[in-house]
Amino acid sequence: KLQLNDFILKETLGTGSFGRVHLAQSKINGKHYAVKALNKHDVVRLKQVEHINNEPTILRDVAHPFLVTLWDTFQDDSHLFMVMDYVPGGELFRILRKQKKFSESAARFYAAEVILALEYLHERDIIYRDLKPENILLDAKGHVKLTDFGFAKRVPDITWTVCGTPDYLAPEIIRSKGYSKAVDWWSLGVLIYEMLVGEPPFVDKNPVGLYEKILDCRIPWPKDFSPVAKDLLLGLLTPDLSRRYGNLKNGSADIKMHPWFADVDWELVARRQAKPPFVPDIEGDGDSNCFAQYKEPNVSYGRQLNDDPHRAKFPAF
Structure with missing residues (x-):
């Protein structure tokens, strides 16, 4: 040791x-x-x-x-x-704040690698519960590494603990209902939105106000927001668990096969051979x-x- x-x-x-x-x-x-x-x-x-x-x-x-x-x-x-x-390579958060927001192709690259990480955890009955740009690090080549597993939990079916980061909490956690791996797919929706827009979909200085916005689930869509990306996010950011992508009978395949990911070669992503949009400047x-x-x-x-x-x-x- x-x-x-x-x-x-x-x-x-x-x-x-x-x-x-x-x-x-x-x-x-x-x-x-x-x-x-x-x-x-x-x-x-x-x-x-x-x-x-x-x-x-x-x-x-x-x-x-x-x-x-x-x-x-x-x-x-x-x-x-x-x-x-x-x-x-530091936190994705830092790069996102510097660049204000990412192009669709950059956001898609990071989302794809994160999806494979979540899929791997879920196959092992682990909920991550703390997906956010601060917990996504970039390696020397610009690929993703999820860090901070303090909230991760092995849960075969359902759990009740309230934890996570307020901006990224799924409605069922706020309602103190039993919840499952689907909370990570909600957080993925928040992450993709934040990468494309520059801030999370639900923002309020007051935690109670923030929770109300998440429960209302009214998402502010910028005028130039891509309709295909919007369609994906409506499937992830839905309080209705019987309709949330990732939680349906095809599991994460519904997300990976969505038209927004049409150009993604998932085999290539899995081998860390997709081309990162940003390579950290490391000496x-x-x-x-x-x-x-x-x-x-x-x-x-x-x-x-x-x-x-x-x-x-x-x-x-």
């Missing part, structure tokens, strides 16, 4: 509620990895122990070109650590210029006095 001493921790790549992700270089093989450090006290205080244990448990069971790889986990007295692929292994800069914390990791009341709560680490 790896330990913290096996790495040189470098700059912060991202921050979250419980800690941060660092770029790290292995002293063993010299390669760069992303090391997620989570504060145990905060995880326990915010009652997220189950979600946090879920992430490594699920990541150990999956292997797919469009999903991030987990290499190892460990803990010290105060933090949990996950060693994952370093995906140097060598360990370059982090595609990530935002963060103020570095004054945190010391690695204390192992074993006076830690929370250690047993995290068997996944």
Whole structure:
């Protein structure tokens, strides 16, 4: 098992509620990895122990070109650590904000790779539950890697937990109804819309207002919005589960065979041979210029006095 001493921790790549992700270089093989450090006290205080244990448990069971790889986990007295692929192209979110919106062909490329990742998870009874541009990283060649499996859950049929990111929540989650893998196909609709328009279809500064808009499901369509794309999104962004694409008897085939994807060679996509619309500008292994800069914390990791009341709560680490 790896330990913290096996790495040189470098700059912060991202921050979250419980800690941060660092770029790290292995002293063993010299390669760069992303090391997620989570504060145990905060995880326990915010009652997220189950979600946090879920992430490594699920990541150990999956292997797919469009999903991030987990290499190892460990803990010290105060933090949990996950060693994952370093995906140097940064977040799709950052590129989308820079470009304002994507062309249809660019949006289609990212959607296609995401669909294959979701399809793979669903075949294994895993709901992802947190699809959004911030959780889609680009590798050095410009291909997709889904990251952050904190909300992912193994669910053979139905679940009730309310979680996810407000803008991307499906109506059935807001209504506190039992829900299934179909929530990921709703989020795919939100993602495609946001890539094409530059903002999600439902926007409100107030969470209650936002939830009302999602439940009303009135989508603002820009004048120049492609009718074929609109037809696809109406099939994904429908509160009626008996009509939502991805949830019907043909499963994800209804999405993949939709006319909006007519030009997509799915075999090529699966082999990571489709041509990415954007190739990140990366200079060598360990370059982090595609990530935002963060103020570095004054945190010391690695204390192992074993006076830690929370250690047993995290068997996944």
